[in-house]
Amino acid sequence: MLRWLVLASSLISTGVFAATSSTALPVVVSVAPLQTFVEAIGGDHVQVSTLVPSGRDPHFFSLTPKQIATLHHARLFVGVGLNFEANWRDKLSLDAWLNLCQAHQAHDDAPDSTTSTDTEEKTKSEAENEAAHHDEKQDEKQNEKQAAHSHHEHHEHHHHEDPHCWTDPLQALEMGERLRDQLSDMDPAHRQDYHEGFDAFADSLRDLDARIRAITAPLSQRRFLVFHPSWGAFANRYALVQTSVEQDGKMPSTRALAQLLEAAKRDGVRVMVVQPQFNTQLAIQIIKTLKGSVIHADPLASDYFGTLHDFAHALATQLAKP
Numbered sequence: 246m247l248r249w250l251v252l253a254s255s256l257i258s259t260g261v262f263a264a265t266s267s268t269a270l271p272v273v274v275s276v277a278p279l280q281t282f283v284e285a286i287g288g289d290h291v292q293v294s295t296l297v298p299s300g301r302d303p304h305f306f307s308l309t310p311k312q313i314a315t316l317h318h319a320r321l322f323v324g325v326g327l328n329f330e331a332n333w334r335d336k337l338s339l340d341a342w343l344n345l346c347q348a349h350q351a352h353d354d355a356p357d358s359t360t361s362t363d364t365e366e367k368t369k370s371e372a373e374n375e376a377a378h379h380d381e382k383q384d385e386k387q388n389e390k391q392a393a394h395s396h397h398e399h400h401e402h403h404h405h406e407d408p409h410c411w412t413d414p415l416q417a418l419e420m421g422e423r424l425r426d427q428l429s430d431m432d433p434a435h436r437q438d439y440h441e442g443f444d445a446f447a448d449s450l451r452d453l454d455a456r457i458r459a460i461t462a463p464l465s466q467r468r469f470l471v472f473h474p475s476w477g478a479f480a481n482r483y484a485l486v487q488t489s490v491e492q493d494g495k496m497p498s499t500r501a502l503a504q505l506l507e508a509a510k511r512d513g514v515r516v517m518v519v520q521p522q523f524n525t526q527l528a529i530q531i532i533k534t535l536k537g538s539v540i541h542a543d544p545l546a547s548d549y550f551g552t553l554h555d556f557a558h559a560l561a562t563q564l565a566k567p
């Protein structure tokens with residue numbers, strides 16, 4: 246009896262019962278870089294749809310009926326903790342829901358103490374990021390979610406995690422590990438392929454990290470302005486400092502804007518990073534006042550490797566100017 250139970254539970258945990266279809270696994274992701282990640286690891290075994298079209302602000306986004314239908318057919322959802330993701334979590338019957346910007350828990354039944362230690366380690370480095378962080382609505386949502394899912398997540402968080410975590414290639418590597426394990430659990434027949442896909446993806450990420458490290462090495466602790474705080478994880482990884490114009494996901498007050506300008510002048514900040522999802526007029530005015538330059542970089546682009554490399558290069562070029 247005991248042996249049967251052990252066998253049955255190991256079959257369930259490896260997902261043998263779930264993998265009955267020979268067609269590709271339907272996966273829905275919230276933003277385009279995640280599609281790049283899932284496809285790198287899943288190859289032909291996954292069918293990935295991205296919800297937020299390029300150019301749209303993913304923080305204030307609602308789904309079309311067609312997208313909702315896609316969501317209902319998905320077996321795996323992969324997100325980063327954006328507002329609209331949380332709105333759907335309880336409405337769908339998926340096999341798995343991954344928030345890849347949330348500190349990882351190996352097992353749902355892990356003791357709380359272990360989990361919160363992991364979380365603290367992760368959030369400490371994030372706290373060093375000066376990014377003014379996201380909107381209060383998101384806080385509220387996180388709190389609601391916390392109430393609903395207190396067993397599974399959000400154990401002892403004092404602040405939520407950065408939903409732009411993928412801008413750090415080494416966090417992307419951890420995200421890839423979780424995707425590899427999730428896909429392997431759901432579709433164990435292709436476990437080997439997922440591992441090989443991940444290994445190649447991981448090599449590319451380590452190579453990207455090394456290249457960015459070389460590019461940014463001379464810039465230690467240099468500051469850059471951003472309109473929207475998308476580059477905090479990148480800044481943390483490469484010892485740079487991001488300062489956001491947006492405050493808690495909103496336009497800054499006149500007073501906050503004056504303080505930001507004053508600090509930027511004092512620190513000699515000369516670079517403003519903008520992305521196409523946001524109205525950047527104010528950002529451009531600010532950097533004109535500071536006699537600096539604008540860098541256009543889209544952290545939501547599906548060309549993940551090119552975007553990060555080009556961003557590092559542009560930042561180094563601009564920050565090196567006298």
Ligand SMILES: [Zn+2]
Pocket residue numbers: 304409473474475
């Ligand atoms: Zn954002």
